[in-house]
Amino acid sequence: MNQRNTKQKEIILKILDENRIHPTMQEIYDLAKKEDQNIGQATVYRNINKLVEDGMVIKIPSVGEEGYHYDINNHPHTHLVCNSCGKIIDIFENDYEKFIKKIASNNSVIIKKSLLVLEGICNNCKK
Amino acid sequence: MNQRNTKQKEIILKILDENRIHPTMQEIYDLAKKEDQNIGQATVYRNINKLVEDGMVIKIPSVGEEGYHYDINNHPHTHLVCNSCGKIIDIFENDYEKFIKKIASNNSVIIKKSLLVLEGICNNCKK
DNA sequence: GTATATGCAAACCATTTGCATCAGT
DNA sequence: ACTGATGCAAATGGTTTGCATATAC
Numbered sequence: 001m002n003q004r005n006t007k008q009k010e011i012i013l014k015i016l017d018e019n020r021i022h023p024t025m026q027e028i029y030d031l032a033k034k035e036d037q038n039i040g041q042a043t044v045y046r047n048i049n050k051l052v053e054d055g056m057v058i059k060i061p062s063v064g065e066e067g068y069h070y071d072i073n074n075h076p077h078t079h080l081v082c083n084s085c086g087k088i089i090d091i092f093e094n095d096y097e098k099f100i101k102k103i104a105s106n107n108s109v110i111i112k113k114s115l116l117v118l119e120g121i122c123n124n125c126k127k
Numbered sequence: 128m129n130q131r132n133t134k135q136k137e138i139i140l141k142i143l144d145e146n147r148i149h150p151t152m153q154e155i156y157d158l159a160k161k162e163d164q165n166i167g168q169a170t171v172y173r174n175i176n177k178l179v180e181d182g183m184v185i186k187i188p189s190v191g192e193e194g195y196h197y198d199i200n201n202h203p204h205t206h207l208v209c210n211s212c213g214k215i216i217d218i219f220e221n222d223y224e225k226f227i228k229k230i231a232s233n234n235s236v237i238i239k240k241s242l243l244v245l246e247g248i249c250n251n252c253k254k
Numbered sequence: 255g256t257a258t259a260t261g262c263a264a265a266c267c268a269t270t271t272g273c274a275t276c277a278g279t
Numbered sequence: 280a281c282t283g284a285t286g287c288a289a290a291t292g293g294t295t296t297g298c299a300t301a302t303a304c
Contacts, residue, residue, distance in 0.1 A: 002257085002258075003258085004257090004258055004259065006258090006259060006260075008259080008260070009259085038260090038261075039260085039261085040260065040261040040262065041261090041262095042260080042261070042262080042263095043259075043260055043261070046259080046260085047259090
């Protein structure tokens with residue numbers, strides 16, 4: 001089951017990589033349509049789902065609402081959903097991994113993956 | 128828009144409170160059916176959704192897979208999805224709130240809600 | 255040339271909604 | 280009595296799937 005590099009897959013990866021907007025499935029489709037108006041909805045779903053399975057893309061649930069956003073999984077970080085501007089902001093916290101390890105040792109469990117999503121007001125909207 | 132205490136709502140709350148199993152919507156429905164075989168699927172959805180809106184119940188997304196689990200929101204805690212037994216285990220970490228506050232101050236943001244979900248191996252399966 | 259990926263449309267299925275009825279206050 | 284909640288069934292809508300075709304290798 002070898003993978004192939006298709007034009008569609010490249011478009012989708014470019015969208016996730018270039019725009020730091022953490023798009024939803026629908027937004028990815030809309031953006032992809034601008035690059036190639038023949039691209040199918042199903043192609044976007046199939047590609048994104050495979051990328052998530054393979055660990056190259058993270059699926060971010062919303063804290064309050066429904067739906068998911070997607071992000072390239074380049075370096076581990078956290079997301080803040082801003083209640084004011086609606087954007088999803090990347091948060092890099094140095095001690096995150098340390099904190100997770102502490103939970104693991106305190107509770108005698110093994111933690112393989114973790115997901116931290118925040119909701120509040122971003123730096124920009126606070127001003 | 129006053130709330131009313133119905134038999135169905137009490138059954139649903141009892142299920143969430145008594146069983147510490149973090150059930151899915153479907154599981155809540157199945158359990159509720161055992162108490163009252165006339166209860167409707169829509170009633171379960173409507174009640175759970177309202178409880179989540181009101182903040183009495185938390186909706187827990189899965190880290191890897193699809194779907195949600197529900198839990199009474201009595202005191203703040205984290206959840207570990209065990210890859211071995213499949214259960215969702217409550218994790219109480221004293222410094223959780225402190226850690227979230229630290230993120231907020233480090234990044235100059237206001238954090239109103241947060242969600243931490245873990246995936247790995249629980250204490251029991253590790254043995 | 256072969257097998258994987260695509261596009262389209264149909265199928266799927268969890269969730270929501272409209273409506274008449276029931277029941278809590 | 281009034282109005283919110285229920286149960287049923289139908290509608291909805293995001294996601295998946297079947298299939299013939301296109302295309303990467």
